Amino acid sequence: xxxxxxxxxxxxxxxxxxxxxxxxxxxxxxxxxxxxxxxxxxxxxxxxxxxxxxxxxxxxxxxxxxxxxxxxxxxxxxxxxxxxxxxxxxxxxxxxxxxxxxxxxxxxxxxxxxxxxxxxxxxxxxxxxxxxxxxxxxxxxxxxxxxxxxxxxxxxxxxxxxxxxxxxxxxxxxxxxxxxxxxxxxxxxxxxxxxxxxxxxxxxxxxxxxxxxxxxxx
Numbered sequence: 001x002x003x004x005x006x007x008x009x010x011x012x013x014x015x016x017x018x019x020x021x022x023x024x025x026x027x028x029x030x031x032x033x034x035x036x037x038x039x040x041x042x043x044x045x046x047x048x049x050x051x052x053x054x055x056x057x058x059x060x061x062x063x064x065x066x067x068x069x070x071x072x073x074x075x076x077x078x079x080x081x082x083x084x085x086x087x088x089x090x091x092x093x094x095x096x097x098x099x100x101x102x103x104x105x106x107x108x109x110x111x112x113x114x115x116x117x118x119x120x121x122x123x124x125x126x127x128x129x130x131x132x133x134x135x136x137x138x139x140x141x142x143x144x145x146x147x148x149x150x151x152x153x154x155x156x157x158x159x160x161x162x163x164x165x166x167x168x169x170x171x172x173x174x175x176x177x178x179x180x181x182x183x184x185x186x187x188x189x190x191x192x193x194x195x196x197x198x199x200x201x202x203x204x205x206x207x208x209x210x211x212x213x214x215x216x217x218x
Contacts, residue, residue, distance in 0.1 A: 003032075004053050005077040006060075008046045011068040012038070017046065019066050024050065027059050033078070033140055043070065049077045078140060083115020084202045085141040089132050090148030091124040094174060094191045098148045101195025109203050116199055117141075126155050133159035137166055143202040144170040146194055153178030160184075170201050 010016045017036070024031060033049040053059060060072050086106075088098050099120045106116040123129050129149075133156060136142050145163070147156075157179045163169055164183065172194055173184035181187045186201070188194040200206040 002053055002056075003049070003051050003077065004056060005075055005080075006048045006050065006063075007073045007075065008048070008063060009039075009043050009070045009073075010046065010066075011070065012042055012044050013068045016044075016066070016068050020046065020063060020069070023062050023066060024048065024059070027054065027062070029053055029059070049079075079115075081115065082117045082141065083110075084117070084143040085139070086116065086118050086144045086146065086198050086202065087136060087139070087142055088118065088120035088146045088148060088195070088198075089123060089129055090146075090152075090174075091122050092149065094148040094150075095120055095122045097191035098146050098174075098195040098198075101192035102146070102199050103195070105196040105199040109199060109205060112205060114204060116202065118195075126152075130155040130159040133163055136163050136169070142167075142169065144172065144198045146198050147171070147173045147180055147184070148191055148194065149174065150176055151178045152176060152180040156180060157183060170198070172198050172201070 030051040031048055032051050035047045037045040039045055063069060063072050086102055088095055102118045106118055109116055123132055160171055161183055171184045172186045173180050174194055175187050175189045188197060
C-alpha cells in the first residue's frame with residue numbers, strides 16, 4: 001500500500017464529487033487532503049491526496065467510469081513536491097529579512113534532498129495578522145510560524161495560542177513587546193537568524209532541538 005495524489009478533471013455537474021468520493025471510499029482508501037479548482041472551460045479540477053492505496057490501476061479505471069469525469073492524473077503529493085512549509089507573518093523590513101534567512105538556509109537543506117518551502121505575507125494591523133494566524137489551521141503542510149514585527153499581542157496572541165493548541169506548530173517570534181513572546185517557542189532578536197532557526201527547527205537533517213531551547217532568547 002502506498003500514498004498517492006490524484007487530479008481529476010470533471011464537468012461541473014451536480015453529484016459528480018459525491019460519486020468520486022464514494023468510489024474512493026469503496027476501495028478502503030483514506031482521503032488525507034482535498035482541494036477543488038474551478039477552471040474557465042466549465043471543468044472542475046479536484047485534487048486528492050490518498051493514503052493506503054492498494055490497486056491504483058483499478059482505482060483509476062473505476063473513477064474514469066464515472067459519468068462526466070474527463071481525466072485522471074496521478075502524480076506526487078504536494079508534501080513530496082513542496083515539503084514542509086514555513087509561514088512568515090508581520091510587517092516592515094523585518095519580514096523580508098526573516099524570509100532571506102529562511103530561504104538561504106532552506107536552500108542548503110533542499111540541495112541535500114529535503115523539501116522545505118517558505119511562504120510570507122507582509123501584513124499590518126492586529127485584526128489582519130490575527131485572521132492570518134487563525135487561517136493557518138486550514139493550510140496544508142505548515143510546520144512553523146515566524147512572527148516578525150515591532151508589536152504583537154491581544155487578538156494575535158489569542159490566535160497563536162489557539163493554533164498551537166490545535167496543531168503541532170512551532171512558533172518563533174522576534175523579540176518585541178505585546179505579549180506574543182510569552183507563548184512563542186523561541187524568541188530571536190535578529191530577523192535573519194530567526195529565518196535560519198525556523199528552517200533548522202523543522203529540518204530532518206539539522207541537529208537542533210527547539211524544545212531544549214524553548215523560552216530562550218537569541
